[in-house]
Amino acid sequence: MSRVAYYRVSTDAQSIEAQRQALGGSFDREFTDEGISGATLAADRPGFAKLLDYIRDGDTLFVYALDRLGRDALDVQATVRKLLDRGVTLDVRGLGPIGRGVGELIVAVLAQMADMERQRIKERCDSGRAAAKASLAATGMTHRGKAGLGRPFAADAKTVAEWRKANGASIAQTMAHFGISKATVSRYCSA
Structure with a gap:
């Protein structure tokens, strides 16, 4: 019966350390996916795929938040069901152990909220990009005062x-x- 932790961050600029500290505890194994979007299906992430190969009946999987498993509602629900079918206990910080029935209902609602947030993030990014392009075309500067889109050059x-x-x-x-x-x-x- 292993205690297993899974951490995921979307960009290389982020760190899993905040998740690790929040979960505390000593774990038998830790699996990570760094720089991988929650939109990527769980089984397609290298760290999570290794976790699925490792985890067994009677193990407990600890995650910082449900959206660390992903931001696609159907994939998160399928992943949770797969874990529960294997006899794995999923322990989500702030929620505790997730079980059949009411636990799956809570997962469905929270997974849908994570999916909605992913859509809102995409809409905000698209809107900001469109405003920057329009301002750049009209004034030669983006709406935030930059001379161009993207990261500035480190040198000429x-x-x-x-x-x-x-x-x-x-x-x-x-x-x-x-x-x-x-x-x-x-x-x-x-x-």
């Missing part, structure tokens, strides 16, 4: 390439001079 590519060539500098020297990553130097100098 032409300047980096010319400096490296003029100084016969290595990638490491160019990285240090401009304070940019190896990948950025390589990308700028190969263009």
Whole structure:
């Protein structure tokens, strides 16, 4: 009877540490998916797939929140049912152990709310992107005062390439001079 934890964050900029601290406790195994959207089906996430291979009848799976299992309502419900069918107890922080009947009803409602939130996030992103494009076309600046869409360049590519060539500098020297990553130097100098 193992105590198993599962953590998921949607972007590489986020960390699972807050989830780990909130769940506390010592676990026999921990599985993670970092930088993977909740829109990705649970079984298609590498960490969760490994969890499914590991977990057995009598084990307890701990998750920080139901939306960590996913943001697709039908997938979350199917995942919970699959776990319960295997004899696994699902323990969601703040809800406690989820069982058949009322527990599945609660899961259905919360999974639907997570799905709705995913749709609202997408709508907000699409709306912001459209406003930025419209403002950029009209004024040359986005609605937030940026000169373009996307992440700003770390440095001017032409300047980096010319400096490296003029100084016969290595990638490491160019990285240090401009304070940019190896990948950025390589990308700028190969263009």
